[in-house]
Amino acid sequence: MLEEPLTGGNANAGVVRVGDTVRRPAGPWTPAVHALLAHLDAVGYRAAPRPLGIDEQGREVLTFAPGATVWPERFPLLDPADRLARVARLIRAFHDAVAGFTPPEDARWNAMIPADGAEIIAHHDLAPWNLVVEEAADTWTFIDWDLAAPGTRLWDLAWAALGFVPLSGNPAFRRADRDAAARLRLFADAYGLDDEEERRALVPLLPQRALAMYDFLKSSHAAGSQPWARLWEEGHGDAWLGHADYAAERAELWTQALLD
Missing domain, CATH: 3.30.200 (Phosphorylase Kinase; domain 1)
Structure with missing residues (x-):
């Protein structure tokens, strides 16, 4: 064929x-x-x-997953609150489903950015560029599972929030602070993050996860590892550093939104 x-x-x-x-x-x-x-x-x-x-x-x-990825041209597809909530519910359903998974004894994982913990086998890149949507058939599919590896629910959720809410340091995608905070609350609610301690713990993970991507691209560039070295040269490292700063500077706002 x-x-x-x-x-x-x-x-x-x-x-x-x-x-x-x-x-x-x-x-x-x-x-x-x-x-x-x-x-x-x-x-x-x-x-x-x-x-x-x-x-x-x-x-x-x-x-094959029919449709097209949400990022970048179709990203406005997730503007409606019910669409953003659907993403969060899909992530929660995955985390619940994977909780019963026992990896093979000889399992080897492609842990690009290791998480601080091994609660589940996490996806590690639940993001708009890995969500394929086919509107006619109403199918939503997460792709690119090569980075699946031990991790935690909150580590996966923090990365997803950065991309889907989004919590972006880029003015082209940045939402008004109150809007971003409300969408973060919606995302956490739809996921079912009901425990106050977990909601508090999510907030510092937002800049930490963005900074982990910055560090990964920086070290990959130093080692000449492609395609990540090229992305560093194209400015993606600076972009993730900007996302980390943006999320850290608004930590109080995110916490208030999640707990009120």
């Missing part, structure tokens, strides 16, 4: 569509990721692709 290269994203070299499947270069982490995706499918979580094994070229095979 014909292979159609899939564009978009930062690490998509060699990713193609073949019929209703996606073929991607496999890595040492692929068996563990496929075990995770098989578990999610078995327990009825439908916002993730299904694993279909390895093809004759040694590539992983996944079901």
Whole structure:
């Protein structure tokens, strides 16, 4: 069958569509990721692709998610409150589904930015650039599970809030402070983050998670690791540092919004 290269994203070299499947270069982490995706499918979580094994070229095979990623052109799709809440509920459903997952004994993970904790196997990149929406069929799918690794619910949720609310230091995407705070509250409510201690704990993780991305890009540039070194040269490091500063400067506002 014909292979159609899939564009978009930062690490998509060699990713193609073949019929209703996606073929991607496999890595040492692929068996563990496929075990995770098989578990999610078995327990009825439908916002993730299904694993279909390895093809004759040694590539992983996944079901193709119809639609297009939200970021960047379709990001206004998430402006309505009910759409933002739906994202949060999908994340909560994933976290609940993965809680019952037992990784293979020989599992290897591609932990790009390790979390401080191993409560669950987290996605680590739940973001608008990894959410595919097909409006006609009303399907929403999180893709790019290669970075799945041990982590925590709050670590995953902090990253998702930065991207989906969004909590952005970029004036082109920045919302008025009160609007951003209200959307953060909505996001946490829809996720079901009901414990006051967890709500307080989420706030410092917002700048910490953005700063972790800055540190990762900086070290990748020093090591010459692509495509991350290129992103550093394009200014993405400075952008994440700006997001971290923005989130840290408004910590009191975020806390008030989450607790009032």
